[in-house]
Amino acid sequence: MKKILISAAVGILLSGVSLFGAENKSVEKVYQKECGSCHMAYQPQFLPQRSWNKMMKNLDNHFEVDASLDANDNKMILAYLTSNAGDVKASNKHFSKMSNSIASSETPLRISQTPYFLKEHRGIPKRLIEQKEVKSLANCSACHTSATQGNYSERAIKIPNYGRWED
Numbered sequence: 001m002k003k004i005l006i007s008a009a010v011g012i013l014l015s016g017v018s019l020f021g022a023e024n025k026s027v028e029k030v031y032q033k034e035c036g037s038c039h040m041a042y043q044p045q046f047l048p049q050r051s052w053n054k055m056m057k058n059l060d061n062h063f064e065v066d067a068s069l070d071a072n073d074n075k076m077i078l079a080y081l082t083s084n085a086g087d088v089k090a091s092n093k094h095f096s097k098m099s100n101s102i103a104s105s106e107t108p109l110r111i112s113q114t115p116y117f118l119k120e121h122r123g124i125p126k127r128l129i130e131q132k133e134v135k136s137l138a139n140c141s142a143c144h145t146s147a148t149q150g151n152y153s154e155r156a157i158k159i160p161n162y163g164r165w166e167d
């Protein structure tokens with residue numbers, strides 16, 4: 001009985017995975033297009049599901065800009081974000097550290113204000129952040145040269161008008 005149940009569950013799981021895989025490419029494209037025009041399309045792993053849920057409900061007032069989408073795109077992107085969120089799918093140590101640093105009582109909308117992020121970035125002088133080539137810590141790819149590929153390793157950091165970061 002137990003065995004049958006388990007193999008049925010595995011079957012459902014596997015078919016779910018392959019379905020998602022096929023669908024994934026086009027969803028990712030929509031995400032890149034709709035959420036990567038004003039800033040880079042942040043990796044969904046940086047925030048927990050509850051954060052994405054909250055953000056996608058309030059896109060008309062998104063950090064003081066209107067980023068609203070039609071209902072279909074919103075639904076599609078929300079599904080993509082929540083199924084890859086940090087609390088369900090942290091795929092490397094940076095993502096899991098970021099995600100684990102968020103208290104379960106918190107629902108941050110900014111990656112750049114999560115505890116692990118603040119700890120990692122507190123040593124950077126203000127002038128290097130405020131300079132026009134960077135402007136804000138939300139501008140990940142200004143310093144992390146491979147951020148859009150999800151690579152945040154120290155070797156891929158180069159701050160404008162400063163260079164490589166050695167700590």
Ligand code: HEC
Nearest residue numbers: 034035037038042063065066067109110111112113136138
């Ligand atoms: C019309 C422009 C625009 C669009 C489109 C847009 N955003 Fe934003 N987003 C902003 C601005 C402006 C900020 C604040 C940036 C700053 O503080 O420098 C922001 C900030 C964010 C942040 C927080 C960054 C941080 O500080 O860690 C996240 C996460 C985010 N956006 C996700 C999304 C998602 C998901 C979408 C697609 C549904 C999206 N954005 C679409 C303008 C936009």
Ligand code: HEC
Nearest residue numbers: 094111112120129136137138139140143152153154165167
């Ligand atoms: C002004 C430049 C700058 C910006 C903008 C910036 N970072 Fe960083 N980031 C750094 C530096 C420098 C470090 C290394 C800090 C250290 O190791 O002392 C770092 C470290 C990190 C780390 C940890 C890497 C490790 O090896 O442990 C992650 C993850 C990260 N940043 C993600 C982000 C994300 C996501 C964004 C955008 C929301 C962002 N950063 C924006 C400069 C920046």
